Amino acid sequence: MIEARPWLDRIQPYRPGRHATSADGSMASNESPLGASPAVAEAVAAAAVEAHLYPDSLALALREELACLHDVHPDQILLGNGSDELIFLLAWAYLAQGGHAVCADPAYRMDEISSQVVDAQLTKVPLRDWTHDLDTMAAIPADIAYVVNPHNPTGTVVGRGALERFVATARARLVVVDEAYIDFTDAPDATTALPLARRGQAVVLRTFSKVHGLAGLRVGYLIGNQEIVATLRKIRAPFSVSALAQAAALAAVRDLDHTDAVRRHTRDHLAALTDLISKAGYRVVPSQANFVLVQTPDEQRLIDRLAAHGITVRPGSSLGVPGTVRMSVPTAKGLDLVARALASG
Numbered sequence: 001m002i003e004a005r006p007w008l009d010r011i012q013p014y015r016p017g018r019h020a021t022s023a024d025g026s027m028a029s030n031e032s033p034l035g036a037s038p039a040v041a042e043a044v045a046a047a048a049v050e051a052h053l054y055p056d057s058l059a060l061a062l063r064e065e066l067a068c069l070h071d072v073h074p075d076q077i078l079l080g081n082g083s084d085e086l087i088f089l090l091a092w093a094y095l096a097q098g099g100h101a102v103c104a105d106p107a108y109r110m111d112e113i114s115s116q117v118v119d120a121q122l123t124k125v126p127l128r129d130w131t132h133d134l135d136t137m138a139a140i141p142a143d144i145a146y147v148v149n150p151h152n153p154t155g156t157v158v159g160r161g162a163l164e165r166f167v168a169t170a171r172a173r174l175v176v177v178d179e180a181y182i183d184f185t186d187a188p189d190a191t192t193a194l195p196l197a198r199r200g201q202a203v204v205l206r207t208f209s210k211v212h213g214l215a216g217l218r219v220g221y222l223i224g225n226q227e228i229v230a231t232l233r234k235i236r237a238p239f240s241v242s243a244l245a246q247a248a249a250l251a252a253v254r255d256l257d258h259t260d261a262v263r264r265h266t267r268d269h270l271a272a273l274t275d276l277i278s279k280a281g282y283r284v285v286p287s288q289a290n291f292v293l294v295q296t297p298d299e300q301r302l303i304d305r306l307a308a309h310g311i312t313v314r315p316g317s318s319l320g321v322p323g324t325v326r327m328s329v330p331t332a333k334g335l336d337l338v339a340r341a342l343a344s345g
């Protein structure tokens with residue numbers, strides 16, 4: 001019987017969030033409470049007519065749209081099967097066979113798992129006040145430094161100035177800024193690392209799974225310098241982003257009204273959710289994402305209390321932060337469920 005490479009034994013399998021019996025109660029996976037733009041279903045139905053054809057491996061139409069949106073050259077963009085695929089490509093290209101990555105502790109789980117898959121050294125730097133400790137991270141001579149901004153699982157943000165200083169001083173050869181939740185921040189344009197990515201000083205990761213509500217279709221993208229994009233393109237499975245996913249993403253990115261509505265809903269309901277939880281006596285890490293990290297001496301008790309009202313959340317212990325529970329910003333009805341659950345003692 002063949003045995004897997006020995007270093008794979010160290011990997012703790014990823015534990016996905018569970019859906020509740022109702023969409024309103026599902027608060028475990030940071031999905032969009034308003035779903036995708038109505039234009040997406042139409043675009044997917046139209047694309048399905050050509051389901052027998054391979055997708056455009058280069059995703060030209062989508063890359064051109066995104067290039068225009070972000071003011072970069074289309075060759076600075078690479079599409080992936082979710083941004084998770086791009087995280088794995090980065091690990092294969094820049095961490096395999098003796099590489100070294102640095103990230104926050106707790107880390108976004110895929111940054112950790114992808115490094116472990118290629119047997120890279122991984123240095124995890126504990127958060128300070130729930131935020132990346134960029135000074136300590138900068139001093140570590142790694143190949144890749146991951147900054148997740150806003151961070152998952154905390155929702156905390158590092159400002160553009162701090163990020164620029166980090167990129168200027170980091171001993172890591174490549175800084176990857178994962179902006180899965182950037183649209184939910186107080187000032188996305190002033191926070192994003194896109195100006196650094198445009199100049200080739202960092203790589204930015206974005207996803208269609210959050211503000212655009214396409215988690216089920218799997219589309220993410222990377223923006224960086226053209227050499228990095230060309231290297232990753234060489235090692236990627238050529239058809240990893242389906243034609244349906246490309247059509248959906250194009251429709252989603254063009255529906256600015258829907259994106260604005262999701263952003264507004266998220267920010268309003270984030271405030272209301274934070275308020276409810278705080279009034280129930282829990283401490284909440286101040287978040288600028290579409291979820292909050294709730295501190296509790298008894299993780300399971302809070303999970304059970306919410307589950308009794310049909311709510312699923314993510315145990316902090318599965319995310320590297322025992323003693324916490326991560327809750328996604330819900331629908332309006334979901335917020336009522338939380339209010340009832342917390343009122344019931």
Ligand SMILES: Cc1ncc(COP(=O)(O)O)c(C=O)c1O
Nearest residue numbers: 082083084108152180207209220
């Ligand atoms: C920080 C971060 N990066 C990337 C992703 C994955 O995005 P995708 O669905 O595009 O693979 C997530 C999803 O939860 C995330 O939290």
